[in-house]
Amino acid sequence: MRNTTRREILAEDTGSPYYELRKYPEPTVCSECGLVYHKGRWTNSLEVPAKANRELCPACKRIQDRNPGGVVYLNGSYLQTHREEILNAAKNQEKLARESRPLQRIMWIKPNGDGLEIATTNVHLARRIGESIHQAHKGELEIKYSEGDRFARIYWHRDDQPKPK
Ligand SMILES: [Zn+2]
Known part of the structure; x- marks a missing residue:
């Protein structure tokens, strides 16, 4: 950063x-x-x-204004099989943040192609959501800042392991 x-x-x-x-x-x-x-x-x-x-x-x-401070993009076949757990991890991060920082909120959670998109009011909350999913569920995480680090796109991706034959 x-x-x-x-x-x-x-x-x-x-x-x-x-x-x-x-x-x-x-x-x-x-x-x-x-x-x-x-x-x-x-x-x-x-x-x-x-x-x-x-x-x-x-x-x-x-x-x-529908103008988020950060957006988390979740993708991959693993998401389809662990959707509830992953969404709960995201909502839990919001809950934790809001206890001390009430301006940090999830703005929307919606489908984006085969994946999901989570928009937040704050760049730090978006990053923490991405990091907590990455920590708990592995996969790949990429964080791209823009606007002088005041906006970020967070990409997380994981596919299911192919079943051994
Ligand atoms: Zn308000």
Whole structure:
């Protein structure tokens, strides 16, 4: 992976509507998912203040615009025989991420050719989904970053072993 400093990321990202560290008036409530922006972070652990500014959080904005931060492409005959386990691994990564980072979500899971496509609001979640599937189910994993590492396509592939004759 390219070694980008935090300062570079901040400088590059401030113009993006999905920028997760953008400043909002406090308190702001996401009109879609109800997260509260408090002390510079979107959090799900707060009561909703009565008089709050209303706006979409960066995750809901991506969902509305159908503009993912990362996409995982799963392929191969092994996927057909282990589909449930693999989808559970992906959903489990989302659950783990959301406990501390509520902006990291799966946006959609849909068929893509013979395989599956999982889109996420966040590049790190996409990578973690790919890595956890790779770790548990082997196969081949390839990660392609673009847009200065802010978007990634993750390719995972595994075919079933041919049965010995
Ligand atoms: Zn939201």
